[in-house]
Amino acid sequence: xxxxxxxxxxGTAAMVAAFRVRAAGWSVAIVDEKPFGGTCALRGxxxxxMLVAGVEVVDAQRRVQGHGVAGKxxxxxxxxxxxxxxxTDPIPEKHQQRYDDKGIATFRSRARFVGPNTLAINxxxxxxxxxxxxxxAKPMHLGISGEEHLIDNEGFLxxxxxxxxxxxxGGGYIAAEFSHIAARAGAAVTILQRGPxxxxxxxxxxxxxxxxxxxxxxxxVRTNTEVIAIEENGGSFIVHTRVGDESGAVHADLVVHAAGxxxxxxxxxxxxxxxxxxxxxxxxxxxxxxxxxxxxYAAGDAAQWGPPLxxxxxxxxxxxxxxxxxGNHSTPNYAGVPSVAFTLPPIASVGVTEAQAREAGLRFQxxxxxxxxxxxxRRVAExxxxxxxxxxxxxxxxxxxxxxxxxxxxxxxxxGLAIRHGLTADDLKSTMFAYPTGASDIGYML
Ligand SMILES: Cc1cc2nc3c(=O)[nH]c(=O)nc-3n(C[C@H](O)[C@H](O)[C@H](O)COP(=O)(O)OP(=O)(O)OC[C@H]3O[C@@H](n4cnc5c(N)ncnc54)[C@H](O)[C@@H]3O)c2cc1C
Ligand SMILES: NC(=O)c1ccc[n+]([C@@H]2O[C@H](COP(=O)([O-])OP(=O)(O)OC[C@H]3O[C@@H](n4cnc5c(N)ncnc54)[C@H](O)[C@@H]3O)[C@@H](O)[C@H]2O)c1
Numbered sequence: 072x073x074x075x076x077x078x079x080x081x082g083t084a085a086m087v088a089a090f091r092v093r094a095a096g097w098s099v100a101i102v103d104e105k106p107f108g109g110t111c112a113l114r115g116x117x118x119x120x121m122l123v124a125g126v127e128v129v130d131a132q133r134r135v136q137g138h139g140v141a142g143k144x145x146x147x148x149x150x151x152x153x154x155x156x157x158x159t160d161p162i163p164e165k166h167q168q169r170y171d172d173k174g175i176a177t178f179r180s181r182a183r184f185v186g187p188n189t190l191a192i193n194x195x196x197x198x199x200x201x202x203x204x205x206x207x208a209k210p211m212h213l214g215i216s217g218e219e220h221l222i223d224n225e226g227f228l229x230x231x232x233x234x235x236x237x238x239x240x241g242g243g244y245i246a247a248e249f250s251h252i253a254a255r256a257g258a259a260v261t262i263l264q265r266g267p268x269x270x271x272x273x274x275x276x277x278x279x280x281x282x283x284x285x286x287x288x289x290x291x292v293r294t295n296t297e298v299i300a301i302e303e304n305g306g307s308f309i310v311h312t313r314v315g316d317e318s319g320a321v322h323a324d325l326v327v328h329a330a331g332x333x334x335x336x337x338x339x340x341x342x343x344x345x346x347x348x349x350x351x352x353x354x355x356x357x358x359x360x361x362x363x364x365x366x367x368y369a370a371g372d373a374a375q376w377g378p379p380l381x382x383x384x385x386x387x388x389x390x391x392x393x394x395x396x397x398g399n400h401s402t403p404n405y406a407g408v409p410s411v412a413f414t415l416p417p418i419a420s421v422g423v424t425e426a427q428a429r430e431a432g433l434r435f436q437x438x439x440x441x442x443x444x445x446x447x448x449r450r451v452a453e454x455x456x457x458x459x460x461x462x463x464x465x466x467x468x469x470x471x472x473x474x475x476x477x478x479x480x481x482x483x484x485x486x487g488l489a490i491r492h493g494l495t496a497d498d499l500k501s502t503m504f505a506y507p508t509g510a511s512d513i514g515y516m517l
Contacts, residue, residue: 073198074100076395077190079182079339080205081166082109083381084371087388088203088395093175095396100176100199102192106163107170107177110207110372111381113159114225119248121155122228123413126255130415133287134452146256148233155228184344187364201366201395204346204353205388206339208332208372208379213240217301220308221328224249233258234324238310240298241330242269244412249327251414254288261291261321262329263298263312272410273418274425274459277475280441281418284455301326334373358399359391368395377405407491409483416455419483422471422490425461434464438516442476447512453477458516460486467495472516478509485510 076092078085081103093099101107111117125146132144170177180193190197210223221240227249237253239246242264254260262269262285269285269292270278285292293312296319300311308326312319333351341347347354347363352375354362359374361367368391369376371384386403393401409421428435439459442448448456456476463470472486489499496517504510 072100072195074098074176074200076100076201076203077102077182077192077197077199078203078205079103079190080109080207080371080373081105081107081177082205082207082371082384083111084205084207084373084384084388085109085203086166087385088205088370088392089170089175090173091389091392092395093173097396098176100178100197101170102178102180102182102190104179104181106179107166108159108162110224111384112162114228116381118155118159118228119224119252120413121158122151122252123248123415125151125154126252127415129255131451138452148256149231151256152229152231181338183338183340184346185340186343187345188366190344199366201368202344203388203391203395204336204339204367204369204373205371205384206335206373208375209335210328211331211333213298213328213330215298215300217303217308220301220303221326223328227327230325235259236307236322236324237261238263238308238321238323238326239329240310240326241328242266242292242294243272243329243331244270245327245329247412247414247418249329250285250290251288254290255415259289259291261323262293263296263310263321264292264294265297265330267294269294270412270418273412273420273475274473276439276441277418277457277459277473280455280457281414281416281475284414284416298330332372332379334375336373356399357402358394359387359403360394360399377403378408378410380408380410383408407487407489409487411480411483413480416453416476417480418475419479420471420473421483421487422469423461424471424473425459428461428470433461433470435461435470436464437461440516442512445512445515446507447477447509450507451477460516462496462517467497468493469496469499469517482509482513485513 075097077100178192182190182192185191237258237260239262246262250260297313302309308323310321345364346361370387370391372379377383390401411419441457443454459473461471469489500514
């Protein structure tokens with residue numbers, strides 16, 4: 072079998088690249104060992120946010136108690152998971168149908184290199200003029216005893232029953248988001264974070280304000296706490312920890328991996344394809360092309376050239392498709408990529424942080440404030456609301472914006488637009504945003 076292009080993976084990066092290259096008339100094949108759809112649609116962003124939709128109601132109910140709304144509601148976990156499945160279950164077949172309609176060949180199998188332009192798929196050797204590695208990321212290997220007891224994001228999002236005691240190992244995006252879901256659904260949740268604070272990707276002050284929300288819902292957050300072993304104990308688990316020189320233990324019915332993800336390259340037999348990698352990362356040039364095998368490109372979480380986020384996977388795929396079709400000319404541009412952790416309320420960030428701006432020697436004006444008394448927060452009885460904004464001296468361009476509170480997940484996109492397209496603080500201030508909306512606060516943040 073021969074193809075102009077074989078794409079390893081069927082997530083966002085693979086799908087976007089496949090459609091673009093196929094539209095130009097190339098023969099294209101997609102190969103994934105899991106059902107088609109990838110992490111975001113099946114095991115990440117989308118199913119997670121369907122669970123968030125349920126617990127948002129519980130959160131709103133808590134906030135407005137005593138403000139004209141009475142009565143208690145609760146999460147029926149099994150029903151919430153069924154609701155999620157109304158979205159996720161049909162996806163693989165829908166994607167298969169789309170590939171069939173466009174004449175893209177599909178393989179449900181693991182792929183590995185057996186030569187620079189040859190892949191082993193289903194025990195068949197497939198020749199590929201080009202290969203795109205869009206194999207995504209997988210939970211990092213922790214190298215601790217009892218690691219096999221961890222479930223990952225896929226397992227958590229499929230739980231038919233919510234266990235009573237849940238431990239999340241790690242303190243980044245997944246721990247923050249899953250803890251907010253599980254605690255509001257009734258579980259006792261503990262986060263064990265090796266680092267000194269939760270969500271190190273976000274501004275420390277804003278994370279500090281958000282910690283009140285973790286306290287309110289009873290999430291037990293332990294920082295500077297490294298998980299060193301997981302022991303099975305008659306159907307439940309003992310999670311062994313180290314805090315400085317002290318050791319400790321936490322009992323749990325479920326232990327979830329939230330300790331980082333790394334490019335999924337192990338199974339690909341990269342040396343057989345002459346594809347260079349170092350410390351678990353592909354060696355790529357600025358066109359997202361392998362430095363050692365020019366037939367091979369990479370996109371999305373597998374490339375990890377930009378932040379491991381869905382819009383980045385899509386952007387990378389467009390860059391790679393353009394380079395495949397018209398020769399190397401397109402390079403990724405990650406300016407203004409917003410990032411949100413979907414806690415309740417959400418925390419969001421785009422552009423440089425204050426620490427990055429100082430380190431880079433940028434000249435900027437900084438405005439930061441906790442704004443629990445602003446109308447946007449008071450209207451929904453939310454205490455956690457605040458921002459930090461960095462505006463470049465001289466040009467007035469927005470360098471960074473960081474938000475926590477109601478609508479942060481939507482408003483951050485306007486700052487993203489400003490950063491990506493070089494808009495200034497005056498441009499944003501002179502824009503008439505609908506009132507009263509989250510965006511109508513932007514003028515006061517600058
Ligand atoms: C729990 C969770 C929540 C997330 N939430 C968000 C969010 O809210 N917003 C956001 O922007 N991002 C979010 N992300 C990140 C986002 O999901 C990823 O950045 C994105 O899905 C990556 O897409 P991709 O196409 O690069 O890879 P993937 O979608 O991961 O696709 C890779 C595919 O390759 C397949 N594969 C791997 N190796 C092989 C092989 N050897 N042979 C065959 N197939 C193989 C895998 O089975 C997989 O299906 C989240 C991630 C997780 C884990
Ligand atoms: N909303 C979103 O955009 C979203 C949501 C979920 C996941 N994601 C993506 O998925 C990736 C993975 O998410 P994640 O939360 O697993 O990783 P992360 O990198 O956000 O956080 C991992 C944390 O685990 C800690 N850790 C590592 N080993 C540990 C140990 N042995 N004991 C205790 N703590 C330990 C680290 O200190 C780190 O802070 C992220 O990089 C993100 O890009 C994005």
